[in-house]
Amino acid sequence: MTQLIYVPDDASALSVGAGEVAAAISAEIIKRGLDAKLIRTGSRGMFWLEPLVEFATPQGRSGFGPVGVADVAALFDSAPHPLALGLVEDIPYLKSQQRLTFARCGITDPLSLQDYQAHGGLQGLRNALQMTPSSIVEQVIASGLRGRGGAGFPTGIKWRTVADTPAEQKYIVCNADEGDSGTFADRMLMEGDPFLLIEGMVIAGIAVGASKGFIYIRSEYPHAFAKMTRAIEIARREHLLGAAVLGSQYEFDLELRLGAGAYICGEETSLLESLEGKRGQVRPKPPLPAIAGLFGKPTVINNVLSLAAVPTILAEGAEFYRDFGSGRSRGTMPIQLAGNIKHGGLIERAFGLSLREIIEEYGGGTASGRPVRAAQVGGPLGSYWPARLFDTAFDYEAFAEKSGMIGHGGVVVFDDTVDLAKQARFALEFCAIESCGKCTPCRIGSTRGAETMDKIIQGEQVSENITLVRDLCEVLRDGSLCALGGLTPMPVLSALDHFPEDFRRHQQHEAAE
Amino acid sequence: MTVSANSRARAELDLDVVRDIAQQLHGLDGALLPILHAINDHFGYVDPRALPVIADVLNLTRAEVHGVVSFYHDFRTAPAGRHVVKICRAEACQAMGCDRVIADLEAALNVTLGGTSADAQVTLEAVYCLGNCALSPVALIDGELYGRIDAARALARVGK
Secondary structure, eight states, X not given: XXXXXXXXXXXHHHHTTHXXXXXXXXXXXXXXXXXXXXXXXXXXXXXXXXXXXXXEETTEXXXXXXXXXXXXXXXXXXXXXXXXXXXXXXXXXXXXXXXXXXXXXXXXXTTOHHXXXXXXXXXXXXXXXXXXXXXXXXXXXXXXXXXXXXXXXXXXXXXXXXXXSOOSOOEEEEEEOOOSTTOOHXXXXXXXXXXXXXXXXHHHHHHHTOOEEEEEEOTTOHHHHHHHHHHHHHHHHTTSSBSXXXXXXXXXXXXXXXXXXXXXXXXXXXXXXXXXXXXXXXXXXXXXXXXXXXXXXXXXXXXXXXXXXXXXXHHHOHHHHHTSEETTEESEEEEEEEESOTTOEEEXXXXXXXXXXXXXXXXXXXXXSSOEEEEEESSTXXXXXXXXXXXXXXXXXXXXXXXXXXXXXXXXXXXXXXXXXXXXXXXXXXXXXXXXXXXXXXXXXXXXXXXXXXXXXXTXXXXXXXXXXHHHHHHXXXXXXXXXXXXTHHHHHHHHHHOGGGGSTTOTTOTTO | OOSTTTTSOOOOOOHHHHHHHHXXXXXXXXXXXXXXXXXXXXXXXXXXGGHHHHHHHHTOOHHHHHHHHHHOTTOOSSOOOSEEEEEEOSHHHHTTTHHHHHHHHHHHHTXXXXXXXXXXXXXXEEESOOSOGGGOSOEEETTEEESSOOXXXXXXXXXX
C-alpha cells in the first residue's frame, strides 16, 4: 500500500523550513524507490513542532517534529526516530481542543475539494440549499455566533438586517485584513482549509440574497492570497461558485482583493472604502454597512472566522454549536498564543477556559524561560494583563468586566524583561502610524500621547504627564469615530493601572513629587 | 502581488504600459487599488508621472489618485533596493526581541528603518504583523517569510 506522508504548506511552517523538508522527503522517496506519496496540508497549529511531518499508519497519523532536512533520511529507517511524537491526535495540546472551525486544518489537502467533502465539507451548504433563506438566518441567530473579528456583534442579526433590506444588488464581504499582532487564525484557515471560507460565504449569500462576494486579504499574507486564488478557481470549476451553486437556482461568485498595508482597513467601513478604490478612511455610522455598505448596497461584512463557523452551524445545527461556550459567548473560539511563549500556536476551545490555562498549560510558560509578567490579549488595541488576573475566563463578558477584550483571540505573552511604559508608548505610536486621519482625537491625540509618554519615560514631570495621558485617553475613547482611536487607550490605561511601577522608573530626580 | 517579486529586475517606466495596465483592469469594481498594485509590481514602484495616466483612464482627478497612493504603505513612489527586508516590529515580535534584530540590521547595512543601503542592494522596512507570531521574530525577505529570524540569517539571505 502507498505510504502517505504529510508536510504542511502553511506560511508559518514554510518560514522555518517546511519547503526544504518536503523537497528532501520527495528526494528520499525517489532515492529509495518507495511506494509513497507526499501530501501538502495546512498546519495543525503547533508551531514549535514545525516543520511537523506525519506518516499515515493503521492507528492514525504518526508525527515527527520539528524536522530539519538532516533528519529526513532517518524518517524512513526502521529504528525509532529521536523526533518521534507518537500519534499526532494524542498530543495533549491537540487532544484537549474542541476543533470545529479548524477540524480539517492540517489534515486535508487544502486544494482538494474531494478531500474536503470526504471530511464533512459542503454538508452545511447542502443543508442550506434545502432551507428557506430566512430559516438559514434564523439558524445562525439561534447558534449565538458573534463576530470573531473583535467587536462580537451577533452575526445572524447582521445577516437579518441585510436580508430585510430590499436591493437589486447585495454583497458579502469577508474581512481577511487580520492585522492584529499575535493573530494568525485567518491566515491559517485560508491556507489550510480555504473551501470552508468559500462555503461559509456562499451560505451567507444565499441567506441574504447576495450574488457577489469579496474577500479582502492583507498584502502581508501573500501565501494565503495565492492559496485562496487557487481555491476559488477550483470552486468555480466544480460549480461551488458560479451561476448555479451546486446545480441550484442560486448564483454566487467571489472576487479576491489585496490590501495595501493599512492596519485601519481591518475596520469594516474603512475596508469598504478601500474595496471601492479609495483611501481607507473610516465612514461615520449610521448608515450601517448592512443597509448601505459596499458601493452603497446592503452588505454583510464578517471576519474570516465568523464566516468559517457557519458551515458547521448549518451542518450540525444551531443547538450543537450553541452548546459550546459559556454565558453569552457561544461556540468555540480559535485562540492564538504568541510572542514569548514556549508552545505557541492555535487553540480552538469553547469559550470559558482561563487565561492561565492558555498561557501555562497550553503555552508551557515563556520561550525565554523567564517568568511571565504580562500578556496582551486582543491585538494592539487590547489590554495588558498582569499574571494576577490570569484566572479570568476567556469570554466576551468576563473580559469586558475587567476592562479588556478578547478581540480576534490573540494572546501575546511577555516575560519579566518587558517595560510596560514602552509598550504604552508603542500603542500610541502605532495609532499615530496607522490612523486614517479622519478624526482629530486619533490623528493628533496619538502623536501627542506618544510625545507625552516619551517625557514620562525620561522621568520628566511624571505625575503631571501621567494625568495628561489619562486625560488624553479619555478624549480618544470618547471622541474617536472608530475602534482604532477608541480602543488605543485600552493598552495604555491597562499598562498604567496594572504596572504603575514601570512608569515611575526614572522619576527619582524629580524632587517635587 | 506587491511582495512576491521584489528581487526581480524591474521594468523602466513606460507610460504606454501604465495605460495598458490601467485599461486592462479598469472594468473591475473599485479598480484603483488593483491597478496600483499591478503598476507597483511591474515597475517596482508607482512613479508620480504615472498618476495622470491612471486618473485619465479611471476618470478621476490626479489629486484623488495621489491621495490613494499616499494613503497606503505598500505603494512606493521611488524604486526600492534590489532586496527588500520587511521586519516585523509589532508586539509579538517585540516580546521576542525584534528591536535588537532591527538595531543589528541597521548597523550592518548602515541604514535606518525605511531606508536603502548606499549600494542600493537592500531596503529595510518595518511591517506590523506578518501573521507568524508563534515563531517571532519574523521577517519577509523578497516575499519569503522567515520565522525566528536573527540579523545574521537575514543578511545571509540578501548576500551580505
